[in-house]
Amino acid sequence: MLAQVLTQLVVVVTLLVGVSTALFVGRDRLRKTRGAWRQRVRAATPITIALAAVLLFNSVARQIVPDFSWIIDWNLTFPIYDLEGEFIIWLQAQATPAVTAYFSFIYIYGYVFLLVFPLVAYFALSETRPLRELLTAYTLNYTIGLLLYVFVIAYGPRNMMPELVEALLYDTYPQYQHLTRQVNRNTNVFPSLHTSLAATVSILAYRTRVQYPGWNIVAAVLGISVAISTMYLGIHWVIDVLAGIALAYVSVELAHVLVGRWSISAWLDGRVQSLRRR
Amino acid sequence: MDTQRSGSRRKVDGDSAGGISRRAALAGAAGVMASTSGCVREFRSTVNRDDLEPLSLTITTLPADGDRESILLAREIAATLEAVGIDVSIEMRSQEEFRRAVVINHDFDVYVGPHPGGLDPDFLYETLHSLYADEPGWQNPFGFTNLLVDDLLEAQRDADGEQRRDAVEATLEALAIEQPFVPICTPLEHRLVRDDRFDGWADGHLATRTGYLGLEPQTDDSADQLRAVHMDARPSQNLNPLNVEYRDRGTVIELLYDSLAADLVATDGDHSLEPWLADDWEWLDESTLRVSLRPDCTFHDGEALTADDVAFTYRFLEDTALGGSAAPAPAPRYRGRVAAVDDIDVQDETTLELTVGTGQDVGEQALTVPILPEHHWSERAAAATIPGVRIAQGTTDAVVTDNLPPVGSGPFQYHDHTEREHVTLERFDDHFTLRADVALPEPTVDELRVGIDPRSTSAMQLIEADSADVTSSPLESYVIDDVDETDAVGLLESPSWAFYHLGFNARSAPFGNPRFRQVVAQLIDKAWLVEDVFHGYARPIATPVADEWVPDALEWDGADPAMPFLGSNGEVDVDAARTAFEEAGFRYDADGNLRVRQ
Numbered sequence: 076m077l078a079q080v081l082t083q084l085v086v087v088v089t090l091l092v093g094v095s096t097a098l099f100v101g102r103d104r105l106r107k108t109r110g111a112w113r114q115r116v117r118a119a120t121p122i123t124i125a126l127a128a129v130l131l132f133n134s135v136a137r138q139i140v141p142d143f144s145w146i147i148d149w150n151l152t153f154p155i156y157d158l159e160g161e162f163i164i165w166l167q168a169q170a171t172p173a174v175t176a177y178f179s180f181i182y183i184y185g186y187v188f189l190l191v192f193p194l195v196a197y198f199a200l201s202e203t204r205p206l207r208e209l210l211t212a213y214t215l216n217y218t219i220g221l222l223l224y225v226f227v228i229a230y231g232p233r234n235m236m237p238e239l240v241e242a243l244l245y246d247t248y249p250q251y252q253h254l255t256r257q258v259n260r261n262t263n264v265f266p267s268l269h270t271s272l273a274a275t276v277s278i279l280a281y282r283t284r285v286q287y288p289g290w291n292i293v294a295a296v297l298g299i300s301v302a303i304s305t306m307y308l309g310i311h312w313v314i315d316v317l318a319g320i321a322l323a324y325v326s327v328e329l330a331h332v333l334v335g336r337w338s339i340s341a342w343l344d345g346r347v348q349s350l351r352r353r
Numbered sequence: 354m355d356t357q358r359s360g361s362r363r364k365v366d367g368d369s370a371g372g373i374s375r376r377a378a379l380a381g382a383a384g385v386m387a388s389t390s391g392c393v394r395e396f397r398s399t400v401n402r403d404d405l406e407p408l409s410l411t412i413t414t415l416p417a418d419g420d421r422e423s424i425l426l427a428r429e430i431a432a433t434l435e436a437v438g439i440d441v442s443i444e445m446r447s448q449e450e451f452r453r454a455v456v457i458n459h460d461f462d463v464y465v466g467p468h469p470g471g472l473d474p475d476f477l478y479e480t481l482h483s484l485y486a487d488e489p490g491w492q493n494p495f496g497f498t499n500l501l502v503d504d505l506l507e508a509q510r511d512a513d514g515e516q517r518r519d520a521v522e523a524t525l526e527a528l529a530i531e532q533p534f535v536p537i538c539t540p541l542e543h544r545l546v547r548d549d550r551f552d553g554w555a556d557g558h559l560a561t562r563t564g565y566l567g568l569e570p571q572t573d574d575s576a577d578q579l580r581a582v583h584m585d586a587r588p589s590q591n592l593n594p595l596n597v598e599y600r601d602r603g604t605v606i607e608l609l610y611d612s613l614a615a616d617l618v619a620t621d622g623d624h625s626l627e628p629w630l631a632d633d634w635e636w637l638d639e640s641t642l643r644v645s646l647r648p649d650c651t652f653h654d655g656e657a658l659t660a661d662d663v664a665f666t667y668r669f670l671e672d673t674a675l676g677g678s679a680a681p682a683p684a685p686r687y688r689g690r691v692a693a694v695d696d697i698d699v700q701d702e703t704t705l706e707l708t709v710g711t712g713q714d715v716g717e718q719a720l721t722v723p724i725l726p727e728h729h730w731s732e733r734a735a736a737a738t739i740p741g742v743r744i745a746q747g748t749t750d751a752v753v754t755d756n757l758p759p760v761g762s763g764p765f766q767y768h769d770h771t772e773r774e775h776v777t778l779e780r781f782d783d784h785f786t787l788r789a790d791v792a793l794p795e796p797t798v799d800e801l802r803v804g805i806d807p808r809s810t811s812a813m814q815l816i817e818a819d820s821a822d823v824t825s826s827p828l829e830s831y832v833i834d835d836v837d838e839t840d841a842v843g844l845l846e847s848p849s850w851a852f853y854h855l856g857f858n859a860r861s862a863p864f865g866n867p868r869f870r871q872v873v874a875q876l877i878d879k880a881w882l883v884e885d886v887f888h889g890y891a892r893p894i895a896t897p898v899a900d901e902w903v904p905d906a907l908e909w910d911g912a913d914p915a916m917p918f919l920g921s922n923g924e925v926d927v928d929a930a931r932t933a934f935e936e937a938g939f940r941y942d943a944d945g946n947l948r949v950r951q
Contacts, residue, residue, distance in 0.1 A: 234416035
């Protein structure tokens with residue numbers, strides 16, 4: 076069942092990325108990319124390796140993080156519920172089948188597309204800085220997010236108010252359970268990593284609005300939709316989403332400061348050339 | 354030095370010269386003191402009195418992913434308690450953390466959750482006897498201590514037959530007054546099964562080993578694998594029969610480990626205690642039970658299972674440290690059953706004589722504990738150690754080990770597992786149930802795969818798509834109305850002996866006060882909660898025992914016969930509740946908060 080859901084995901088996201096590439100990137104940029112890809116790959120390699128390492132570590136660490144969290148035992152679910160439980164109830168009351176279908180689609184497909192497409196779009200730019208900033212911001216999101224997960228135990232609204240939240244995603248489309256279970260542990264809801272990664276893309280899209288004006292608008296709409304979907308589907312509290320947006324902002328700012336500060340490729344270049352000279 | 358000191362003294366005097374001289378001030382103060390000493394005494398009497406504090410409590414419970422009904426019950430109860438002037442917060446903990454907090458560390462005010470219960474009411478002995486108030490495990494997590502109840506619990510243990518029935522009745526009536534915990538309801542268990550793949554689902558209750566034995570494969574490849582979906586990941590993480598955090602009723606454990614006798618439970622709840630690993634047993638006198646084992650039984654690793662293993666098991670469950678600790682370290686499960694056995698005498702390879710300190714009914718219940726291989730467990734008597742960390746006394750390796758892979762003697766043996774995905778067992782071909790001369794339900798499939806799928810909806814989908822044969826955990830009650838029964842897929846309803854309850858930690862005020870507990874019990878509208886939370890798929894109860902043991906006086910008759918609800922339709926009558934608290938000796942402040950001595 077997992078394989079089926081995954082295949083579906085790959086097909087849909089590939090389709091979306093294909094259409095968006097045609098729409099936003101354009102033939103001209105792609106042609107230029109064909110000539111310059113070697114150089115761009117080299118520029119993005121160090122941070123890609125860092126991101127891959129963080130993701131790999133994350134997937135292993137997620138298995139043991141809950142155990143550490145329970146040792147620290149800092150359970151924030153009730154304070155959060157006490158503070159804002161009403162809003163989620165209100166949001167849930169707006170549910171209609173069409174809205175549920177939309178937000179379920181956004182939560183799974185829209186989100187993955189939102190994260191994948193900018194990789195393609197920024198790779199097609201002659202300036203590699205946006206691409207490197209994007210990858211750095213992703214890396215920071217995961218790193219800081221994991222750290223917060225260690226300290227905070229929080230269950231999402233669907234665990235506290237199952238009767239109101241109806242766990243729309245999993246009851247309406249039970250097959251997605253298999254997909255999200257691979258990624259998420261139910262005590263890791265603060266902050267919303269879905270929101271933070273989506274917001275990261277939206278913020279960067281705003282900063283590259285000159286190169287990709289159309290994408291800026293699409294990313295804004297998708298980013299907001301992802302944030303709302305996490306609450307609408309009863310997965311996150313408002314506070315998780317706000318924390319996710321804050322995390323996105325911090326990650327983007329940090330990425331801006333960090334990128335270009337140390338150039339591993341330049342350092343490597345120097346090494347390789349000096350070796351060649353010998 | 355001297356001159357300096359006198360100089361400074363003079364200086365002080367000089368300073369006060371403008372007002373009252375120091376000596377005069379002192380004299381004056383003394384006079385005032387003398388005249389006001391009575392006043393200060395009164396002041397002290399008035400001020401040094403501790404005020405009663407507004408009651409604030411935390412309900413510990415499980416999140417919806419762990420047990421949907423528990424958090425719903427907890428929230429309803431919290432709302433009611435808030436309405437009558439108690440400040441309530443809810444703490445959700447995962448399955449194992451919930452049990453760790455409640456039954457091991459006793460770190461809770463009140464909790465709401467499921468209790469494994471028991472088909473025989475003797476489980477109440479370990480649950481409530483004051484001897485066990487400090488032990489970790491399902492033995493008395495409430496810290497409930499009452500000498501009269503102790504006597505009653507012991508009396509039902511010593512009696513047999515009709516006398517025992519009377520003794521149980523007396524015990525249950527006393528508990529209905531004391532309310533050491535509030536029994537709320539017993540769920541009606543519903544499971545989906547594939548009728549086209551297997552027949553015989555109605556023969557064995559799927560919460561016990563019998564549910565998975567004796568099934569008749571209906572297609573050519575049915576016999577290859579029985580595919581169960583389990584909604585709780587814990588069996589894929591830990592298969593230790595002595596661990597309490599990871600066990601509920603221990604269904605998978607029953608398939609891996611044999612006991613001397615087995616309670617064979619049918620789907621409709623009918624059950625009888627039958628010889629299992631024991632060939633037979635015989636009472637030599639009032640308290641001596643001779644048990645003969647089936648010949649040539651082995652553990653899954655090929656080692657012979659002998660009377661020594663059986664004797665070891667009872668000794669080990671009584672003290673998992675085997676005398677190696679300053680105080681005995683009893684297992685956190687099976688406590689009451691093991692305590693019934695005073696002494697074991699091994700006669701030969703397959704014969705033992707048990708000296709039983711209880712009546713014969715309860716003595717035979719003691720035969721249902723899992724038999725452990727001595728060669729695996731004797732080394733686990735060592736105290737668990739982690740360098741640099743102080744471990745609680747009595748924490749042996751035995752109670753904390755994951756026990757993977759488990760080695761038992763049961764009808765199925767461990768094959769492999771992936772945490773949170775599955776645990777797969779395979780048929781143990783040497784099991785005695787497969788012998789031609791043994792007429793007991795046997796493993797009929799090569800493999801039993803217990804797949805983990807945490808939600809009822811997706812578990813149902815797996816059954817409907819023919820990717821699974823049975824939901825081994827009961828379905829959550831909110832999905833039962835949505836089940837479409839077909840020729841291939843059937844819905845199986847069976848009674849339960851587990852129950853939902855509200856537990857008080859009697860170790861701290863005001864939960865140690867039975868009057869307080871009584872009023873709280875009357876604030877819970879059990880019948881309404883059964884409709885609201887369980888969609889009607891449960892039975893409200895006034896007493897926590899299996900149906901066949903409920904005395905007439907405690908039979909549910911549309912309302913709680915012992916603790917009737919103060920209100921109607923889930924809505925508590927706040928004034929009546931307030932009066933009930935006040936009549937029980939509690940006080941409210943002007944703002945309507947219940948104030949108690951804490």
